[in-house]
Amino acid sequence: MEGVSTQGVLSHLSLLEVQARSRKCQPQQPSRVKELKAKAEALRVQKEQLKAEIETHKNLHKLRASMDNQCTNEEEEKEEEEMEVDSENSQLLRLMARHTQLKDLLQAHHIIGGYNVVKTRQGKGLCVSLATAYEGVYLETYNLELDLKPRLRISRHNLPPFIPLSSLAEQSSMQTDMRTLLDPLSRHLNAFAGRKQQLKLVKDLHKSVEVMESNVLCSLLVLMFTVPKEKTAVLCSLEYTDHTRCLPTQVSFDCNDKKLPDSPEWKKSHSLLMETPVHKALTNMRKMGNIV
Template sequence: MEQAKTAQDGETKRGVLAHLEGLEAQMNRPCKRYEELQRAQAEESAPRTRIHKPQHLRGKLRVELKQQQVRGKVFSANVASDPTVEIGEQEVLERKQESMKAILQAYHFTGLSGKLTSRGVCICISTAFEGNLLDSYFVDLVIQKPLWIHHHSIPVFIPLEKIAAKYLQTDIQHFLFSLCECLNAYSGRKYQADRLQSDFATFLTGPLQRNSLCNLLSFTYKVDLTGQSSFCARLLYEDLTATLPTDITVTYQESEALSALWEEQRVSHEGLFRTKPLHHVFASFAREEALGLSLAS
């Protein structure tokens, strides 16, 4: 009797435990589903998080940069308004020397070089055209306040004083760049005129006239060696930094009216002078002449 009661009590306990375990499982199911939902949402939002993170960082950096710029402007304004904050003149000159060194290093492979002197710096400007090294010029600068040119070898017809007045005190790099442009363009124009006189003199029916700056050239030339047809050319280089003319006038030497063929040739010559260096134009005339002679023979 007692054994039967004990067995019954054990079954009752197991039934209660089973019932409790069932209730616990039912309570845990929503928690598991919630955890699974959170995990899925996290996985889904991970790419968006990776995208938004750098965007957020970039925005933060922008804000910090603006704040630094504002602080810099405020600091500059305070320095400018505070008479007790002064930069020594010697320090200013030292900064200009360092700036000059950097400029010389930057321009070393563009034909500009130089060395420091006891007064400042001596700059050498080497000119070139179409890979041909031409003349070199120097400018000896005294680094004082204000900067000034001690002596130089720049030709008198180069507007050195005008360039210096415009840039020397405010932008030394622009001063050197403008001077290099003018000198290289002058050397290029002179090189073309010299080549025309030395290599294609047989095409000229008179002297080549040019001014010292070589920005105005005039000459008479024939397009065939028989001399039956001649043209007069006037080339004006209004831009002193250019090696191609900006204003071209080609006229027929004879007074009678041009035929359609000669007018077409005249217009063609103007186009050649506008787009090609002078010696290249006459090299093309020489090729045409040689081709005509070979066909005639």
């Protein structure tokens, strides 16, 4: 009897345990409803945000069309009435439209290689501006005017006469790709501007260094140094045979002390002048004690 009673109690406890587990597995109806309501609210907010974004893009598209087509004041006012936005939102949209317009212009500017191009003579010609810069400083800007018909050709320019424009044009495929002319031309102009700026910096920063000779292309530069200890004068010749670079292709020293150019200190000076801009190389040479 005791065994039967014990078995009955255990069966009852097992049943209760199964029922308890069953209740835990069943979702709580109130919490489930609350969860669905929160999800519905989040979807509603997302829907409103999407509607606002779509409306903003529509308004931006209208403003961009207005700006690109240079609408009259009456047409612009009509566009504003159709948008039905207050003045503050209207100004914000205009700023956003202007921002996208400038981004498109910058992208187009990048596509054409960063050159400023404007139409001339009622679309019969183009004027390309080629700006030069060195070490982050903008220098001279040169202009190249081209005729479009009957075929593309250079009509006028203000480039220095020693820039080989004719040979660059002959070597290019300018009829199908203008950048085959503009890119090498820009390299020539920027290299010349860089060499010219280096010469100016030498004169401004290194008063003890005498410029003995230079030419208009700045492809030849002869400097005179003074060695501190011996007070020996040293002539330094820098030749820039590659006119698309700012660094020399050959550097030579000349002085009474024939052993000086072969010394370790002046071999290092030779490397500096070959590998760094001349005004910076002179600063390092002074720090090394090679020149006054």
